[in-house]
Amino acid sequence: MKRFLFSFAFILISTFLMGQNAKIEQKITKLLDQMTLEEKVGQMTQYSSFFDVTGPAPSGGDNKNKYDQIKTGQVGSMLNVRGAKQVREMQKLAVENTRLGIPLIFGYDVIHGHKTIAPIPLAESASWDMEAIQRSAEVAAIEAAAEGLNWTFAPMVDISRDARWGRVMEGAGEDPFLGSKIAKARVQGFQGDDLSATNTIAACTKHFAAYGFAESGKDYNTADIGTSTLYNIVLPPFKAAVDAGCRTFMNSFNELNGIPATADTYLQRDLLKGEWGFDGFIVSDWGSMIEMVAHGHAEDGKHAAELSANAGSDMDMESHVYVKHLKNLVESGKVDIAHVDDAVRRILRVKFELGLFDDPYKYCDEAREKELLYNAAHTEAVLDMAKKSIVLLKNEKNILPLAKSGQKIALIGDLADDKNSPLGNWRLASDNNTAVSVLEGMESMSKNTITHETGVQLYSGDAFFHQHININTTEANGIGKAVEAASQADVVVMVLGEHGFQSGEGRSRANIGLPGMQEELLKMVYAANPNMVLVLMNGRPLAIPWAAENVPAIVEGWQLGSQSGNAIASVLYGDYNPSGKLPMTFPRDVNQVPIYYNYKNTGRPGPKNEVFWSHYSDQTNAPLYPFGYGLSYTTFEYSEPKVTTMGRTADVTVTITNTGKVAGTEIAQLYIRDKVASVTRPVKELKGFEKVVLEAGASKTITFKLTEQELGFYNNQGKYIVEAGQFDVMVGTSSADTKKVSFSIK
Numbered sequence: 001m002k003r004f005l006f007s008f009a010f011i012l013i014s015t016f017l018m019g020q021n022a023k024i025e026q027k028i029t030k031l032l033d034q035m036t037l038e039e040k041v042g043q044m045t046q047y048s049s050f051f052d053v054t055g056p057a058p059s060g061g062d063n064k065n066k067y068d069q070i071k072t073g074q075v076g077s078m079l080n081v082r083g084a085k086q087v088r089e090m091q092k093l094a095v096e097n098t099r100l101g102i103p104l105i106f107g108y109d110v111i112h113g114h115k116t117i118a119p120i121p122l123a124e125s126a127s128w129d130m131e132a133i134q135r136s137a138e139v140a141a142i143e144a145a146a147e148g149l150n151w152t153f154a155p156m157v158d159i160s161r162d163a164r165w166g167r168v169m170e171g172a173g174e175d176p177f178l179g180s181k182i183a184k185a186r187v188q189g190f191q192g193d194d195l196s197a198t199n200t201i202a203a204c205t206k207h208f209a210a211y212g213f214a215e216s217g218k219d220y221n222t223a224d225i226g227t228s229t230l231y232n233i234v235l236p237p238f239k240a241a242v243d244a245g246c247r248t249f250m251n252s253f254n255e256l257n258g259i260p261a262t263a264d265t266y267l268q269r270d271l272l273k274g275e276w277g278f279d280g281f282i283v284s285d286w287g288s289m290i291e292m293v294a295h296g297h298a299e300d301g302k303h304a305a306e307l308s309a310n311a312g313s314d315m316d317m318e319s320h321v322y323v324k325h326l327k328n329l330v331e332s333g334k335v336d337i338a339h340v341d342d343a344v345r346r347i348l349r350v351k352f353e354l355g356l357f358d359d360p361y362k363y364c365d366e367a368r369e370k371e372l373l374y375n376a377a378h379t380e381a382v383l384d385m386a387k388k389s390i391v392l393l394k395n396e397k398n399i400l401p402l403a404k405s406g407q408k409i410a411l412i413g414d415l416a417d418d419k420n421s422p423l424g425n426w427r428l429a430s431d432n433n434t435a436v437s438v439l440e441g442m443e444s445m446s447k448n449t450i451t452h453e454t455g456v457q458l459y460s461g462d463a464f465f466h467q468h469i470n471i472n473t474t475e476a477n478g479i480g481k482a483v484e485a486a487s488q489a490d491v492v493v494m495v496l497g498e499h500g501f502q503s504g505e506g507r508s509r510a511n512i513g514l515p516g517m518q519e520e521l522l523k524m525v526y527a528a529n530p531n532m533v534l535v536l537m538n539g540r541p542l543a544i545p546w547a548a549e550n551v552p553a554i555v556e557g558w559q560l561g562s563q564s565g566n567a568i569a570s571v572l573y574g575d576y577n578p579s580g581k582l583p584m585t586f587p588r589d590v591n592q593v594p595i596y597y598n599y600k601n602t603g604r605p606g607p608k609n610e611v612f613w614s615h616y617s618d619q620t621n622a623p624l625y626p627f628g629y630g631l632s633y634t635t636f637e638y639s640e641p642k643v644t645t646m647g648r649t650a651d652v653t654v655t656i657t658n659t660g661k662v663a664g665t666e667i668a669q670l671y672i673r674d675k676v677a678s679v680t681r682p683v684k685e686l687k688g689f690e691k692v693v694l695e696a697g698a699s700k701t702i703t704f705k706l707t708e709q710e711l712g713f714y715n716n717q718g719k720y721i722v723e724a725g726q727f728d729v730m731v732g733t734s735s736a737d738t739k740k741v742s743f744s745i746k
Contacts, residue, residue: 024352028345034100037327037337040344042074043102044315045323046283049080053089073098074323076347077151077283077315079107082429087148088364095360103360105351107283110152110190110201111170111426112136114143116378116562117435119389120424120503120539121156121186123558125172125583126630127388128667128689130185136385137189139378142199146372147429148363150354151202153250155186157237158207161594163587164217166507169539169559170426171212173583174596174627176233177686180240187244195247196355198362205241207252207285209267210234214254217593218508223254228679230256231714239276247280247350251313253288260295262288263304268312271718281314281346289319301325309335314343379563386567391556391580392631399553400533401574401633402491405447410489411439412482412525413496413518414458415537421463424539424559425504428465434562438495438535441565445573451489455482455521463501471502471516479521486529493572494522494551495535500559503539512590513543526550535568541586541625548624556580577633579665579691581734586625592616597627597735598682628669628686628734634660634696638668641731643743648722650706650743654731658694666692670704671738672711673728679715684730684738687711704731711745 032040047070050063058064069075070093081090087106094104112118118136127133137155144152156170159179172179183205192200210230214221225234238249249272252261261267262284272278289304298304305321306329316322329335355362372378392400402409415421415438422435439452456479457472486492496518501507513519523546526532533553536542547554555578557568570576587595606613615621639655656668670688674681688704706729712722724746732738 024349027352027357028348031100031102031348032341032344035344037330037340039073039100040340041322041326042069043076043344043347044326044340045075046077046079046107046315046317047075048318049078053081053086067093069323070094071097073100073102075104076102077105077107079317081106082108082147082149084146084148084364084366084369088361091360091364102348103351103356105151105354105356106149107151107153107204108144108149109154109426109428110140110144110149111154111156112424113140113382113427113561114147114429115373115431116143116375116382117423117427117430118382118385119558119560120169120426121171122169122173122539122583123389123560124385125178125182126391126556126558126580127385128178128581129388129691130181132385132388133182134185134189135381137186138192139381141190141192141201143373143378144429145199145201145363146365146369149201150356150363151204151248152190153204153206154190155183155203155241156206157183157241158212159233159237160212161596162214162217163512163541163584163593164508164510164590165212165214166219166503166509166540167212167505168584169424169503172237174585175583175598175686176236178583178689179237183237183241184244187241187246191245191247195353198365198368202247202350202354203241204248204250204283205238205246206250208238208249208261208272208282209252210256211252211254219506220253223256225256227716227718228714231716231718242272242276242278247353249278249280249282250285251282251288253285253291255295255297260288260292260297262313263292263297263307263311265311273312279346280350281343282312283315284308284313284317284319286318289313289316289321302329305329306334309339309343314346382561383563383566386560386563387570387576389558389560389580390567390571390578391582392571392578393554393556393625393629394548394552395631395633396552399491399531400555400572402533402572403448404445404573407448407490408488409442409448409450410482410485410492410529411442411450411452412455412486412492412494412521414454414456415497416495417452421500422537422559422564423561424500425465425507436563436565438565438568441567441569442493442572444566445569445575451485453482453485454478455525456517458516458518459499463499465501469499469502473516476517476520479524482521483524483528486525489529490531492525492529492532493535494525494532495537496522497537497542498539500539510590512540512587512593519546522547522551533572535572541584543587543590543624545588545624556582574633577662577664579630579632579667581628581630581667581669582625583627585623585627588622588624589619592619592623595623598685600680601683626734626736629736630667630734632660632664632666634658634662634664636664636666636694636733638732638739640739641729641741643729643741645743645745648708648711648745650729650745652704652706652729652731653701655699655701656692656694657699658696661696663693663695666694666733668692668702669732669734669738671730671735672706673730674711674713674723675726675728677713677723677725679713681713684735686735
């Protein structure tokens with residue numbers, strides 16, 4: 001009976017939604033019939049904020065021209081306008097002055113929080129907790145919508161294997177299975193169940209596609225990968241976002257197969273809009289249309305507009321080539337008017353779904369804005385997210401957790417009392433210096449005597465989003481005080497890493513060790529007192545081989561946002577038992593990069609007691625810390641996995657026991673290997689994971705179900721296939737620590 005009622009309710013809801021969609025399409029068709037070509041092109045144009053909308057109007061020059069274009073219906077979207085009052089005034093220009101009153105859509109980079117800042121996305125991914133990640137996106141959406149925004153340029157779902165690339169901080173790491181789950185969670189968090197609600201915003205999945213494979217880890221660089229990597233590694237998270245209902249996509253800066261993504265017809269028209277059935281719209285990345293001239297693919301701005309429109313790029317972000325050239329291109333027959341109509345239909349569809357035609361000012365409520373920004377419930381949510389994101393990398397002799405009283409603690413490092421860097425990059429709406437520092441967190445949670453010394457300054461001058469950080473490489477006057485404090489302490493807590501603006505867009509690094517003079521400081525303090533805990537704050541995997549070998553306890557604390565210090569202190573003192581697992585491999589040496597767990601075996605895999613196998617002669621192949629790795633204050637034991645096959649499905653059962661003395665959470669991971677395939681498969685691929693909460697001494701039996709969805713792969717033509725043969729299945733605590741069993745399918 002319950003199943004019948006559920007099915008009946010589902011049918012009713014589906015029928016209602018189909019009716020609503022049909023009504024929207026009818027309204028769009030009617031509106032399109034009234035629009036001039038100039039107005040259609042206007043919907044395909046997006047500008048960044050260019051004047052104080054609450055002040056006087058621009059009186060001359062390019063800003064005056066843009067102002068007039070908004071008032072005549074030649075602009076469809078604005079970005080970098082926020083605040084209920086500001087958005088209302090800008091919206092008025094379009095709605096109350098234009099012939100058809102079509103509202104603007106307001107976009108903004110809401111990446112990991114808006115005012116209340118959550119951990120950077122790579123850190124959130126270390127939680128492997130989809131509910132917490134979805135809740136984090138919900139909080140960001142609520143605050144962004146309260147400031148008048150209705151569209152975020154997130155999530156970034158680019159898979160990357162190269163820690164040198166600064167934008168790894170913005171994604172979910174190196175694995176397409178985990179990345180797909182996280183893509184779905186973030187889209188659902190931003191968009192909710194009702195896109196027209198005032199607490200949701202449209203998501204934008206980016207960057208389509210292969211941006212994370214930029215050669216040498218240099219941002220904006222060429223990507224050169226095979227079709228197997230494209231179909232099996234790069235594309236799955238994008239497909240997951242489409243399946244989750246994401247309403248917009250953003251194409252990428254890079255070229256692939258010699259074609260800049262902005263002009264890639266296969267990716268945009270054939271695959272995304274065609275095979276995948278995506279009915280939202282595609283926006284270019286900032287200036288990516290005009291940048292095709294520098295790529296050597298377009299002759300000039302007019303040619304760039306032609307290539308972009310024909311390839312399926314629906315909206316031009318800040319290249320200004322559509323507004324200048326698209327009308328003439330259509331009139332001359334170089335761009336089919338059907339392409340323009342399709343793009344405008346898609347853009348209008350999202351505006352209707354957001355409810356902007358019903359009430360263009362629905363997001364512009366200053367009372368709601370005041371109530372929801374920095375809301376206490378949001379603080380609680382980002383604190384929970386931050387604690388779940390922390391990864392315990394090492395804990396020899398159980399130095400952690402620390403006692404809460406009776407200890408002298410030397411807290412050392414420039415980042416230890418920093419309230420700005422922990423906010424990370426891509427937090428454009430945040431207020432500077434609003435993070436809880438590690439010093440504040442530790443002092444608030446204990447009665448210990450804490451002495452803080454900077455040791456060495458990490459950087460000099462001010463740090464801004466659009467500037468490079470000036471790292472200190474010469475000034476070491478504070479090391480003496482730090483060493484003295486350490487020598488008098490019972491335990492040393494070192495807080496080292498990257499500034500929040502050392503990762504992110506344009507922040508590629510050739511060397512990914514501790515920046516500046518921090519390693520020198522670390523070694524000298526360790527010599528004075530080796531009873532040490534190292535807390536890392538960083539936006540990418542770091543190469544820290546000396547610390548990994550010598551320092552007894554290491555905590556990966558990332559850049560955890562507004563509640564950073566409280567989250568880290570709760571782990572250091574044992575109020576929270578860490579459960580995070582690495583979403584990206586940590587190398588021993590930057591020269592191992594790109595390094596990842598799901599590599600191919602090659603014809604000479606080794607190891608061998610001779611030189612002729614795939615290896616380095618001066619470094620091990622093994623990473624410093626592998627994908628999926630993370631310790632706890634307790635220990636877990638896995639039984640031998642058992643497999644039951646049923647046709648082309650398999651159930652994998654394993655029992656996990658908490659063998660330690662405290663309760664803990666384990667993230668059990670399942671990997672497979674297709675041993676013989678028409679297209680070679682990796683040595684292992686993540687295909688399942690589950691969070692298991694256990695009291696000390698308790699056990700739990702869990703079952704992973706493998707179906708054709710997990711057992712198959714894409715061939716080099718992009719066709720998904722499942723082949724008969726033998727599989728290894730591996731279950732364990734990380735990609736490098738598993739127990740194996742084999743099975744076959746026919």
